[in-house]
Amino acid sequence: MNSDWRPVNFWAMLFQMMFFAVGVLFQVILCLGGHENEDFPTATNGQVFPWNKMRLPDSIIPVHYNLYIHPNLTTSNFTGLAKIQVHVRQETSVIILHAKHLEISRATIALTEYGASHPESILNILEYPPFEQIALENAKPLYNGETYMVNIYYTANLSDGFYGFYKSSYQTPEGEKRILASTHFEPTSARMAFPCFDEPSFKANFSIKIKREKQHISLSNMPIVKSVPTAGGLFEDHFDVSVRMSTYLVAFIVCDFKSVSAVTSTGIKVSIYATPDKWNQTHYALEAAVKLLEFYENYFNINYPLPKQDLVAIPDFESGAMENWGLTTYRETSLLYHPGTSSASDKLWITMVIGHELAHQWFGNLVTMEWWNDIWLNEGFARYMEFVSVDATYPDFQVGDHFLGTCFAAMGRDAMNSSRPISTSAENPTQIKEMFDTVSYDKGACILHMLRNFLTDEVFQSGLVRYLRKFSYGNTKNEDLWDSMANTCTKEDFTSGDFCYSGSQAAKSAYRFAGEHLDIKEIMNTWTLQKGIPVIIVEHNGTSVRLQQERFLKGILPEDPSWASLQSGYLWHVPLTYITSNSKTIGKHLLKTKSDHIELDGEAQWVKFNVDMNGYYIVHYTRGGWDALINLLDQNHTLLSQKDRANLIHNAFQLVSAGKLSLDRALDLTRYLRHENKSIPVLQGLGYLEVFYRMAVRRNITDVATNLKNYILQFFKHLIDRQTWSDEGTLSDRLLRSNLLELVCDLDYLPCVQKALAYFNQWRMSNGTLNLPTDVLEIVYSVGAQSSDGWDYLLTKYMQSVSGAEKNKIVSALASTRNPEKLARLMELSLQGDIIKLQNLAHVVVAVSRNPYGHLLAWNFVKKNWSTLMEKFQLGSTTIRWLIIGTSSQFSSKEELEEVEMFFDSIKEQSSQLRCTQIAHENIQKNIRWLERNLDLLRSWLQNIIIERGT
Numbered sequence: 001m002n003s004d005w006r007p008v009n010f011w012a013m014l015f016q017m018m019f020f021a022v023g024v025l026f027q028v029i030l031c032l033g034g035h036e037n038e039d040f041p042t043a044t045n046g047q048v049f050p051w052n053k054m055r056l057p058d059s060i061i062p063v064h065y066n067l068y069i070h071p072n073l074t075t076s077n078f079t080g081l082a083k084i085q086v087h088v089r090q091e092t093s094v095i096i097l098h099a100k101h102l103e104i105s106r107a108t109i110a111l112t113e114y115g116a117s118h119p120e121s122i123l124n125i126l127e128y129p130p131f132e133q134i135a136l137e138n139a140k141p142l143y144n145g146e147t148y149m150v151n152i153y154y155t156a157n158l159s160d161g162f163y164g165f166y167k168s169s170y171q172t173p174e175g176e177k178r179i180l181a182s183t184h185f186e187p188t189s190a191r192m193a194f195p196c197f198d199e200p201s202f203k204a205n206f207s208i209k210i211k212r213e214k215q216h217i218s219l220s221n222m223p224i225v226k227s228v229p230t231a232g233g234l235f236e237d238h239f240d241v242s243v244r245m246s247t248y249l250v251a252f253i254v255c256d257f258k259s260v261s262a263v264t265s266t267g268i269k270v271s272i273y274a275t276p277d278k279w280n281q282t283h284y285a286l287e288a289a290v291k292l293l294e295f296y297e298n299y300f301n302i303n304y305p306l307p308k309q310d311l312v313a314i315p316d317f318e319s320g321a322m323e324n325w326g327l328t329t330y331r332e333t334s335l336l337y338h339p340g341t342s343s344a345s346d347k348l349w350i351t352m353v354i355g356h357e358l359a360h361q362w363f364g365n366l367v368t369m370e371w372w373n374d375i376w377l378n379e380g381f382a383r384y385m386e387f388v389s390v391d392a393t394y395p396d397f398q399v400g401d402h403f404l405g406t407c408f409a410a411m412g413r414d415a416m417n418s419s420r421p422i423s424t425s426a427e428n429p430t431q432i433k434e435m436f437d438t439v440s441y442d443k444g445a446c447i448l449h450m451l452r453n454f455l456t457d458e459v460f461q462s463g464l465v466r467y468l469r470k471f472s473y474g475n476t477k478n479e480d481l482w483d484s485m486a487n488t489c490t491k492e493d494f495t496s497g498d499f500c501y502s503g504s505q506a507a508k509s510a511y512r513f514a515g516e517h518l519d520i521k522e523i524m525n526t527w528t529l530q531k532g533i534p535v536i537i538v539e540h541n542g543t544s545v546r547l548q549q550e551r552f553l554k555g556i557l558p559e560d561p562s563w564a565s566l567q568s569g570y571l572w573h574v575p576l577t578y579i580t581s582n583s584k585t586i587g588k589h590l591l592k593t594k595s596d597h598i599e600l601d602g603e604a605q606w607v608k609f610n611v612d613m614n615g616y617y618i619v620h621y622t623r624g625g626w627d628a629l630i631n632l633l634d635q636n637h638t639l640l641s642q643k644d645r646a647n648l649i650h651n652a653f654q655l656v657s658a659g660k661l662s663l664d665r666a667l668d669l670t671r672y673l674r675h676e677n678k679s680i681p682v683l684q685g686l687g688y689l690e691v692f693y694r695m696a697v698r699r700n701i702t703d704v705a706t707n708l709k710n711y712i713l714q715f716f717k718h719l720i721d722r723q724t725w726s727d728e729g730t731l732s733d734r735l736l737r738s739n740l741l742e743l744v745c746d747l748d749y750l751p752c753v754q755k756a757l758a759y760f761n762q763w764r765m766s767n768g769t770l771n772l773p774t775d776v777l778e779i780v781y782s783v784g785a786q787s788s789d790g791w792d793y794l795l796t797k798y799m800q801s802v803s804g805a806e807k808n809k810i811v812s813a814l815a816s817t818r819n820p821e822k823l824a825r826l827m828e829l830s831l832q833g834d835i836i837k838l839q840n841l842a843h844v845v846v847a848v849s850r851n852p853y854g855h856l857l858a859w860n861f862v863k864k865n866w867s868t869l870m871e872k873f874q875l876g877s878t879t880i881r882w883l884i885i886g887t888s889s890q891f892s893s894k895e896e897l898e899e900v901e902m903f904f905d906s907i908k909e910q911s912s913q914l915r916c917t918q919i920a921h922e923n924i925q926k927n928i929r930w931l932e933r934n935l936d937l938l939r940s941w942l943q944n945i946i947i948e949r950g951t
């Protein structure tokens with residue numbers, strides 16, 4: 001041991017102590033002089049606001065909320081009383097909590113001791129709107145360790161938007177307008193309905209009372225224990241006290257809905273609520289919700305802790321659905337299944353959404369992330385559990401095949417330099433809202449899938465159960481999850497270090513390394529704390545495989561000056577899997593370094609990495625690796641699974657964007673699709689061709705557009721002509737039918753257009769009463785919408801329809817017209833919000849923007865109406881992000897990029913706060929480069945094909 005250590009440490013300690021003492025002194029001065037200190041902001045009344053951080057102090061924590069809410073649906077306002085029991089953890093005389101747009105008239109406080117209350121004193125109320133906070137100042141200090149009751153009396157308007165306690169409405173079939181009020185709090189809007197400690201780790205119990213009129217019902221997280229008639233003919237519903245939960249999960253609704261109910265095998269009452277005229281669309285959701293809830297209770301091996309689960313279809317709802325504990329809320333199209341007009345994909349969507357929100361009852365509600373930086377712990381899990389639960393409850397849907405799509409979406413975003421790590425700091429409400437993105441949801445789900453494949457299903461599941469049990473009613477961060485995953489064995493099972501496989505698990509897991517133990521946290525940190533996605537470069541030669549990893553970047557090429565700096569410091573721990581021409585046994589290798597080497601069991605003609613795309617990485621094959629795979633697909637594509645085939649198509653086109661593979665090779669690979677009949681690879685390959693086609697149309701590159709169109713119609717003829725205009729077949733058959741026919745009708749394929757038009761005319765003759773196959777409805781409407789009177793007819797049908805599924809199809813059809821006046825009218829109607837609800841604005845505008853004849857109109861619409869949009873939607877909300885990304889991502893020229901930049905510059909105050917503007921920017925840059933590099937190649941490849949075909 002070094003004999004010098006003592007004196008060195010001594011001086012260091014002394015120095016530290018001095019530093020500490022000065023620090024304390026400084027803090028004391030700050031506190032004493034706090035009110036004069038200019039670091040503190042000014043409250044609305046001109047006094048000093050005694051807190052200067054966006055996050056609340058933890059000196060006072062809420063224990064129990066008694067909420068009393070009385071909404072008046074006629075005058076659109078509500079009165080509230082929040083009685084909050086708080087516990088003091090550090091002496092202070094101010095309580096800082098959240099409130100937004102609340103008119104607080106009075107606040108009092110009383111000490112509570114052994115249940116008895118002391119006299120009340122009045123609190124001074126200070127407000128600081130920029131932080132959405134209030135400070136309640138007491139004349140005397142509140143003592144550490146004591147519990148107090150704080151009473152806050154307030155009024156507010158029911159919100160006009162989609163957050164807080166907001167107004168919604170619908171029309172009865174007789175044309176009468178009915179009003180209801182509902183809540184949506186996540187992430188930071190509980191503070192718009194009651195003053196509260198609106199951060200996810202301030203969990204408390206809630207007792208809620210709602211006053212309502214006789215013709216209404218009220219719903220909240222818990223069941224009603226009693227309803228008391230009050231003066232004036234009103235009723236007061238008292239809800240049972242809730243479990244310990246975060247404020248963002250509180251919910252209440254006052255409405256006149258009707259419901260259907262059933263009871264699960266464990267005695268939970270499940271009910272679906274909708275407007276009375278939509279009651280007959282609720283039955284599928286009921287069946288699905290019961291099955292899914294039962295599945296989760298089994299899978300998590302933890303009972304759902306509440307006595308009931310209500311699922312409510314709200315007529316005005318901005319996002320897709322919300323997981324309020326015991327009272328999940330949905331957009332009507334996410335819950336209601338209308339047998340006559342809901343297609344296979346609508347049914348799948350409903351099932352997945354319910355699967356998602358019910359997964360949250362455990363992931364998110366029971367165990368919650370500590371802060372919004374880790375929202376992926378909620379959303380990534382819920383997205384992943386959609387697939388796990390629906391696969392188990394509706395095996396016929398074969399949703400596992402569609403999981404690839406989730407990872408493709410994630411990779412699309414993550415291959416941009418403007419991506420972000422899964423865990424990213426987010427402090428203000430706009431940043432927090434923007435965390436609900438494809439990185440949290442889709443990348444989150446994909447890395448969980450990779451981990452599950454790495455650990456085996458059993459280890460993964462027992463890790464989850466352990467995590468959920470250990471942190472029930474509490475909060476977590478990433479590390480807690482990894483720790484739970486790593487310690488799934490009993491003490492006796494431990495072999496070495498921190499990790500073990502119990503006997504049965506060991507047999508199933510091929511990931512065992514002699515003398516090496518796995519540090520799951522170390523592996524997973526490379527996926528959650530670092531942005532981006534790796535590309536694995538495979539050089540195969542006989543039995544030898546050399547491996548290298550790089551950061552995969554779309555649109556930035558190795559010859560670019562920024563390349564090197566964008567690569568530096570990136571390293572992933574990649575659980576690789578592979579199959580070869582020799583063996584179907586899946587080889588496994590954990591790549592932890594920049595380069596590595598594997599020796600195969602025998603010589604192989606080809607190797608395919610990332611088996612079934614269970615891993616989150618892209619693979620590039622050098623030295624003839626791609627040639628071997630292209631040959632294999634062409635000669636015997638069924639040697640690979642359909643997921644592997646789709647994965648190869650995806651990787652090839654991604655590598656083209658990254659400048660690693662030439663477009664010809666990727667296109668050559670798609671030629672095998674003439675033999676393909678599985679929907680996943682067909683739709684993947686077609687998807688790229690369609691994107692190129694639309695780009696060519698928009699840019700008026702007519703020769704390329706025409707040749708591409710002919711190529712698609714020729715190459716997929718075997719599939720196109722096989723499609724029936726019916727609802728028959730498996731889900732996969734049905735999805736293929738809808739997608740394929742939609743594309744070919746859009747390409748003006750005459751047999752398709754004629755058939756659709758005949759259906760449209762028949763339907764119109766029957767005045768909309770004829771039942772058409774649901775999977776082709778949208779196609780029929782779209783063809784019909786190409787004539788002016790067809791379009792007008794569809795708009796009237798839109799107004800009359802009671803099916804959200806049908807309305808969505810009609811909107812898509814209306815947005816496909818080439819008539820600019822009609823497109824403009826459609827967008828205006830949605831902004832007005834009477835005929836087409838405002839909640840559908842993003843769908844309408846983005847659909848118009850996908851139409852090559854509408855994309856400029858859509859962009860100009862967003863520009864022109866920006867300030868109105870800002871009034872109606874919150875910055876960072878899904879609608880705003882969709883509008884920005886959706887209307888700009890088709891641009892592909894320098895002039896258009898300038899135009900977009902100029903607009904973002906003109907709204908700098910908002911655009912600088914948004915991440916999605918960077919995405920838009922990078923998208924356009926990528927398009928420009930893609931065209932510069934690939935247009936000629938695409939042109940000549942298509943010409944060669946034509947010559948080949950001609951000879």
Ligand code: BES
Nearest residue numbers: 186187319320321322323352353356436
């Ligand atoms: N927790 C979200 C709802 C939400 C979304 C709150 C955005 C705040 C901001 C909910 O669980 C959810 O993820 N909803 C999805 C639909 C779902 C099926 C993926 C949505 O609304 O997009």
Ligand code: ZN
Nearest residue numbers: 356360379382
């Ligand atoms: Zn969710």
